[in-house]
Amino acid sequence: MSFSSTKFAQPLPLHLRSNDTQISLHSFSPFLGSTHKLRFIAPIKHNARSSSTPLSVSNAVKDKKLKSTANLLITKEEGLELFEDMVLGRAFEDMCAQMYYRGKMFGFVHLYNGQEAVSTGFIKLLKKEDCVVSTYRDHVHALSKGVPSRAVMSELFGKATGCCRGQGGSMHMFSKEHNLIGGFAFIAEGIPVATGTAFSSKYRREVLKEPDADNVTLAFFGDGTCNNGQFFECLNMAALWKLPIVFVVENNLWAIGMSHLRATSDPQIWKKGPAFGMPGVHVDGMDVLKVREVAKEAIERARRGDGPTLVECETYRFRGHSLADPDELRDPAEKAHYAGRDPISALKKYMVENKLASEQELKTIEKKIDEIVEDAVEFADESPLPPRSQLLENVFADPKGFGIGPDGKYRCEDPKFTEGTAHV
Secondary structure (H helix, E strand, C coil): CCHHHCCCCCCCCCEEEECCEEEEHHHCCCCHHHCCCCEEECCCCCCCCCCCCCCCHHHHCCCCCCCCCCCCCCCHHHHHHHHHHHHHHHHHHHHHHHHHHCCCCCCCCCCCCCCHHHHHHHHCCCCCCCEEECCCCCHHHHHHCCCCHHHHHHHHHCCCCCCCCCCCCCCCCCECCCCEEECCCCCCCHHHHHHHHHHHHHHHHHCCCCCCCCCCEEEEEEHHHHHCHHHHHHHHHHHHCCCCEEEEEEECCEECCEEHHHHCCCCCHHHHHHHCCCCEEEEECCCHHHHHHHHHHHHHHHHCCCCCEEEEEECCCCCCCCCCCCCCCCCHHHHHHHHCCCHHHHHHHHHHHCCCCCHHHHHHHHHHHHHHHHHHHHHHHHCCCCCHHHCCCCCCCCCCCCCECCCCCEHHHCHHHHCCCCCC
16 A cells, blocks of 8 residues: 555544534534545645745545455464454553552553554564653553563563563653663653664664665554654654654544643644655554554655654543553543444454454463463562662662662662762
């Protein structure tokens, strides 16, 4: 499938206002992300020496029918990998909810239930050397990137065996080994980091002449982030320097209790890509196969040096914004509608109907995942808490940690420590 094939119906299954006329988008499709076409507006190319009037976005749109989808989109091996990863994400998050309410986790915990098709569809196409930058909803991104369940659960428990030794917690998953650059608590906070990571890859390849430096960066963020200044600044830099990055918008339609439509003058986020000279694509984020098709081309495009892509994945979270959110603001009918489009159930149905796997094979995977998650909880529960001396490590450049002396004791316990300038 080529990005040049593109056109979607309006992306949001709600009411928009156009020229003071109320338009019901339900007339197009019950869920507009599920149509069989992708909307894409190519970046506008201007001739720098031309004095002619620049093309408008609408002039750049080209419609072309997609190829027949009669052929299967995945092999059996690929399907089983996708299914296992999505089931792992769902089971892990369900277990997190249990552990949170049992007092095993503290602070804010944001779960990913319902959005698994986005993480799996993108991340399972990456190489180990490729980088992922996440948000505060980062557990499943970490799992998809290969961070062991034990390490993620231990981090949530605040234990020394966690991927950040218990210092990151729910919103700050990080793994150097797996090139998970981190979860970031503030919206848009991770986008500049992701842009810098992509710049590093391009610099290594073009300036340092490292032939194997073709790494791609995925920057995940939500719909609320797309009204933040850092989002626009980084889109501009990425397009200007043709950085190998894919900006992945996980548009779950709600920013805590604020509807996306009430917070955004133009809710079609994908349109913001062409404004900066990069492709903008809207895809059904509840369908892992559609996400995977778009992700494959966007990642390949970045890897071969053609620059960034903005992909809006229209999805839906099944739980509240966090486990502290009673989730009373969303319409129950809306939640039921999206629950009926569960991405895991959809993939399972596709695989069984197309004889890629039997019901028994998929049940075996589900049982295996249950055992993995149970093992992760037992491991995390039995793991030790971080030592007190670790508290200030990784805060300042001093490898021993600011304020900790060679003997392992806190310098601040010495009355003379605060006298004059403290020499670390």
